[in-house]
Amino acid sequence: MSIYSDIGLNTSSSKNSTSSTSSSSKTGSDSLSQADFMKLLTTQLSYQDPTKPVDNVEMVSQMAQISSLSGITSLNNTLNTMSSSMTSSQALMASSLVGQTALVNSSSGYVTSGNTLSGIVPTEADGATDLTLSIVNSAGEVVRQYTSSGSVTGDIPFTWDGKDSNGTAVASGDYKVKANGLVKGVSQDLTPQLYGQVESVTLGNTTTPTTVALQGLGSYQLGQLLEISK
Known part of the structure; x- marks a missing residue:
């Protein structure tokens, strides 16, 4: 009888004697669980030498290890639960985006013949005068x-009907929106932003961000969407 046999562990000396029955016995784990560690500690105390009791500092250290192990296990379980919850919430949010309209920092996109292209021209707080918008x-x-003509301030909305200057629908293809105006009396190119309908959403993970596919504009990360509307 030994401290190891009391808690169900076999020593090398007892391995040979039990080899004949090992095939019918259940294989134990190579690692100790928190319960095993506690059982080992209590058995150790019962077998301590009365003339050399276990050091109190060592006892406290072992108890601290048990507490740390329990805390880490609880934290891992909590993080796993939070991760599952966030993934579910992200999937729910992503599914609601399909069919919505999103605004992104892009001045060009693919336009199908007969369709329109809309967006805004940000003029900041200073505004602009004599604004010119060109479709190229x-x-x-x-x-x-x-x-x-005149002065404009803020976000100036625009919609191109997909037709040229003669009123004829243009062919399908890539088109770019260019804007220019006078800002404080100086000619300055302005950067338009375009709206696109959300066609699909690809959920990301810990290494890959969630992406949104916009009709005619390509794919963008969820954090790159400036505005979402119906």
């Missing part, structure tokens, strides 16, 4: 141009 095809040709 992939060959660099201006197919439509809009002008506005």
Whole structure:
């Protein structure tokens, strides 16, 4: 009888004697659980030498290890639960985005013949005067141009009907929106932002961000969406 046999552990000396029955016995784990560790500690106390009792400092240290193990296990369980909850919430949010309209920092996109292209031109707090909006095809040709006299401030919305200056629907293809205006009396190029309909959402993970596919504009990370509306 030994301290190891009391808690169900076999020593090397007893291994040979039990080899004949090992095939019918259940294989034990190579690692100790918290319950095993506690059982080992209490058995150790029962077998201590009365003339050399276990040091109190060592006892406290072992108890602290048990407490740390319990805390880490609880923390891991909590993090796993939070991760599952966040994934479910993200999936629910992502599914609700399909069909919505999102605004992104892009001045070009693919336009199907007969469709429109809309967005805004940010003019910041200083505003702009004599604003010019040009629609340019992939060959660099201006197919439509809009002008506005006077002063404008803030986000200026626009919608291109997909037609050239003669009122004819343009061919399907890539088109770029260019804007220019006078800011404090100085000519300055402004950067338009475009709206696109959400076609699909690809859920990410710990290493890959969630991406949103916008009609005619491509894919964007969820954090790159400036605005979402119906």
